[in-house]
Amino acid sequence: MRRRSRLIFGFGIVALAASGLYAIHAWHASSPIIQNVPVTVTATIVRQVSWQSELHFVGTLRAHWGTALSFQTDGLVSRIHFHSGQRVEAGTILAQLQLNDEPGLFVKYTAQADLDLINLNRDKAQFEAHAVSRAIVDHDRLTLAADRAQRDAEDALIAMKSLKAPFSGRLGIRRVDPGQYLKAGTEVVTLQAIDPIYADFFVPQRFSEFVHVGAIVAVSIDSASGHVFHGRVTATTPTIDAASRTLMVRATLPNADERLLPGGFASVDLAYEGPRSIIVIPQAALIYHPYGNTVFVVTYDQPGRGVVRERLVVTGEARGDLIAISSGLRAGEAIVSAGQMKLRDKAVVMTSDVGQPGEDAAPSVPEE
The missing domain is CATH 1.10.287 (Helix Hairpins)
Structure with a gap:
């Protein structure tokens, strides 16, 4: 009985081993077929574009003229001649004390x-x-x-006892009412002239040599995503601040539509050299690894079909959806920009679309 059990157990082991060897042989036999099945991806042509050399700073928007209006003497408000948000000309009487x-x-x-x-x-x-x-x-x-x-x-x-507009501009929100007793200096309303408007920012001492009157700046704000406002540097302080070691710079920007408002945060890009030629690709084409960044380069053997090779690249400055490539790619090469997570080195691909990154490095806004 015991001998019989041993024989059954031995036959079971042999059968299991035979099944495993058959499965391995079947996998090896089928893997070349799987490897040759093309993967559909989206390809993009690597381009060489012209980018302006820029320094990036954080600034604050400031009105061309701006003040909080108040009476110079105590008194009782007898008349108010304006509405909140009204545009007024210089010399207009806004309010009167009794x-x-x-x-x-x-x-x-x-x-x-x-x-x-x-x-x-x-x-x-x-x-x-x-x-x-x-x-x-x-x-x-x-x-x-x-x-x-x-x-x-x-x-x-x-x-x-008559409050007049010192310059032309747009009034803010009225802060007083008729019959109210005011002390001298109490704010009645603000007045702002914001066309043109200033962007004040601070430049570290090591970059101060690149700043000069007339330099071109590009300003962007959160409330106008994707829109860039252009202006020029019109003034700098004559000294470096001893505490922060920075140079205060003022740029002037046209603001006829009044989209830029005083007090707002602004991102300032300062052009300091001429345009330079650079290789760019979409940031979405990059694959990030601990040892560096790679892309899949497509070599076509027939139209729309090719083999990919994973290549290490050195990245540079990023602007919007695009990123500069310092080394690893040449203009005109095709790379995978979508679907690369399905790939491995030497995989066969079918490219559904071959696009080119635009020269404008404007970020796309994801749909919520």
Whole structure:
């Protein structure tokens, strides 16, 4: 009985080994067929384009003219002549404080000044006739000057109770109401002139030699994704800041549509040299490894069909969807830009589309 069990067990082991050898032989026999099945991918032609040399900085947008308007004296708001967000011209009266005795005092000192002038002219004639002394004429002259000064002071006080736009621009949100008592310096409304607009940014000392008035800048903001605003450097500070070792730079940009708003964050690209020729590919074509980045290069043996080889490349600056290749590729070569995760070295591929990366390195916005 025991001998019989051993024989059955031995036959089972032999059968299992035979099945394993048959499976391995079948896999080896079929693998060349699987390897030769073409994989459908998307290919892109490597291009040589012209890129402008740029330095990248973070800046802040600032209005050409901008201020918070307020009265210079205390008083009760009597009239408001504007609406929030309204465009106004320079000199427009925006609000007024209540006038008390200022108009009456102005009339009083004006009348006194007129009377002083009459007395001065009369006493001058009397002085020429030797009827009065020079002291009388001098007294009349000084009295006239004093009353005119009082009149001008009252006129200035009346003017201080009228708030005028110092320049043309767009008003902000109204902060006060009629009948409200204001202390001097209380903000009434903001006024901004933002065409053109400034972009202020700081350049590290090591790059300061590349900055000069007239240099071209490209500004982008989060709220206008994909749009670039162009301008020029118009001013720099004459010294390097001792604390940060940076140079403050101001660029001026046209802003007729007012898409750029003061106080906003801005990404600033400063062109510092002439354009340079560079090899670019889509970033999606790269395969990232711990030892470096690779791409699959397609060698065609017939139209739309070829063999891929994985090649190590050295990458450079990235702009939007494109990335520069320092070495490893030549212009005109075809690379796999989509579907490369299905590939291995020497795989046979069918390319469904052969495209070319655009010269504009504008990032695409993914659909949510």
